[in-house]
Amino acid sequence: MPRDPYEVLGVPRDADETQIKKAFRRLARTLHPDVNPDDPEAQERFREVAEAYEILSDADRRATFDRFGHEGLRGRGGGAGTGFEGFGSMSDLFGAVFGQAFGGGGGAAPGPRAGADLAVDVELTLEQALTGARVEVEVEVVTRCETCTGTGAKPGTGTRTCGRCGGHGVVDQVARTPFGEMVRRTPCDVCHGRGRVPETPCETCGGDGLLPQERTLEVDVPAGIADGQRIRLSGRGHQGEPGAPDGDLYVVVTVLPDERFVRDGDDLVTVVPVPAPRAALGDTITVDGLDEPIAVEIPAGTQPGKTILLRGRGMPRVGGGRRGDLHVVVDVTVPRRLTDRQKELLRELADSLDDGQLQDGHESVVGRLRRLWRKG
Secondary structure, eight states, X not given: OXXXXXXXXXXXXXXXXXXXXXXXXXXXXXXXXXXXXXXXXHHHHHHHHHHHHHHHTSHHHHHHHHHHTHHHHTTXXXXXXXXXXXXXXXXXXXXXXXXXXXXXXXXXXXXXXXOOOEEEEEEEOHHHHHHOEEEEEEEEEEEEOTTTTTSOBOTTOOEEEOTTTXXXXXXEEEEEETTEEXXXXXXXXXXXXXXXXXXXXXXXXXXXXXXXXXXXXXXXXOTXXXXXXXXXETTOSSOOSTTXXXXXXXXXXXXXXXXXXXXXXXXXXXXXXXXXXXXXXXXXXXXXXXXXXXXXXXXXXXXXXXXXXXXXXSOOOTTSOOOOOEEEEEEEEOOSOOOHXXXXXXXXXXXXXXXXXXXXXOOOHHHHHHHHHHHO
């Protein structure tokens, strides 16, 4: 027995026309035979989805199914594996739902080929990302042939109507399948959608009208750009045929890691070692910034892991605005090798400290874990 069409499309029994059509479009695009040429199960599922849609998209057939099930549809055509009489053919069904994307007669020729987009990768240091940079990129682009100006015809000769497509620029390919007739419309493989072919092909480009060419371009990368961001250069990709737009060039930026900093959006994080005595007494240290060294005051009694915030010392925002911040994390270091005199001084210090001084302002391990847990 055929499956319930509501179950096949995954819609409720009170679904409206829009819901049914949306569900069919989603499933048909995934299960279409062109997408799954070697998957018989997907093709069978596709046929099942199409039959379910034919039932539910027709008000009379849907009402009959709701009252009598599949038995009520027998003799009315479709719905039980007998075809798609409501639409005439599979191409009619797809034309009604998807338009001309899945074939059907009529329609204008696609015209000259537009230029394809192009992508190129560039690498920047974090310093270059801070200030912005002008970089050179080498690309191979398709350009219009200078000899024939992109027509594909030898200078002094003309073009004629393509015999393959009759000047339409497209050809229809009809295929018979177990679930109906499928018509696919594709650009003509002879004239490439132009509808005309050169009488005498250009000797430089062989009649194609396009040629590959190496180019070196300068690209301005804005300050503050982040790793993985893209810069779009309109019309700098592959050239199209005469009368068609050129493609775009996308510059994909990789910002190389910097061992001194971790980037978090527009903010930077750095870790600086501070000897335990200086952390206890307080000190002024010099921290590397991306653009210049920065004097940072370490308050007396600074604990390990304390973060000092330096506003406006991070990365700029693309397009302008206030810079991000620099977070300086203090790593209090304990010396491993001591002289006898240093050991003596530390013992005197340890003996002079009482428990109250050691605990003053000190966060317990459990307290710190709780704070970090709440923050996370």
